[in-house]
Amino acid sequence: MKKLLRRYKFLLVLLILNILLVVLYPSIGQKSVVITGNSLLEMLSIIPPIFILLGLLDVWVQRDTMIKLMGEKSGFFGISLAFFLGSAAAGPLYAAFPIAGVLLKKGSKFSNVLVFIGAWSTTKIPLLLFEATSMGWKFMLTRFIIDIPGIALIAYTTDKLLSSKEKQYIYDNAVSMEKHI
Incomplete structure (x- = not known):
């Protein structure tokens, strides 16, 4: 469990910061959540094709x-x-x-x-x-x-x-x- 928490510590810190922003400063927090979500979606749309290409490069x-x-x-x-x-x-x-x-x-x-x-x-x-x-x-x-x-x-x-x-x-x-x- 410790290893898993250590591996995802930046994600957890980001999640906690977003929650704090939503609670303390709702308008800024909502913008932060939207920006974080958009960045995460963008990254998730790019990473899988990159890893597929990496696998092909590695094999071919x-x-x-x-x-x-x-x-x-x-x-x-x-x-x-x-x-x-x-x-x-x-x-x-x-x-x-x-x-x-x-x-x-x-x-x-x-x-x-x-x-x-x-x-x-x-x-x-x-x-x-x-x-x-x-x-x-x-x-x-x-x-x-x-x-x-x-x-x-x-x-x-x-x-x-x-x-x-x-x-x-x-x-x-x-x-x-x-x-x-």
């Missing part, structure tokens, strides 16, 4: 293939593939992390996974199209051109700052997370 793509495409010796091709996968993705950033875990489990280079997450968060194609139509092509292209070296710099710096022991810990957690899902 062999570890050797992933190592060849995005592993330690993948070079510029691995970086480009990680960038393309992140940019072509759809959905909120929290959906990128389970995919990043599978990429790590399959043997992708750590910096390539960071490029994937960076591209997902800043250079998604739907986001770029929205920016181009609402803020103009010049703004979108300027931001895109600035983001590319920024993503590479963050990935490279993070990769170099972490020790091999810390990276191994991250890889091990990616493998062990499969047992919890």
Whole structure:
């Protein structure tokens, strides 16, 4: 029971806070409940397809293939593939992390996974199209051109700052997370 409570502590705290808001400040509490419910429904509509795709990725793509495409010796091709996968993705950033875990489990280079997450968060194609139509092509292209070296710099710096022991810990957690899902 303790393990279950510990696992869902954030959900329980959110539930208690919403109840307190409804009791103490009914109008704010009702808005909070509606926002929380909408966020929960949105997340529940996104997570199942992501996990289905993760299962397919895990089964269809062999570890050797992933190592060849995005592993330690993948070079510029691995970086480009990680960038393309992140940019072509759809959905909120929290959906990128389970995919990043599978990429790590399959043997992708750590910096390539960071490029994937960076591209997902800043250079998604739907986001770029929205920016181009609402803020103009010049703004979108300027931001895109600035983001590319920024993503590479963050990935490279993070990769170099972490020790091999810390990276191994991250890889091990990616493998062990499969047992919890």
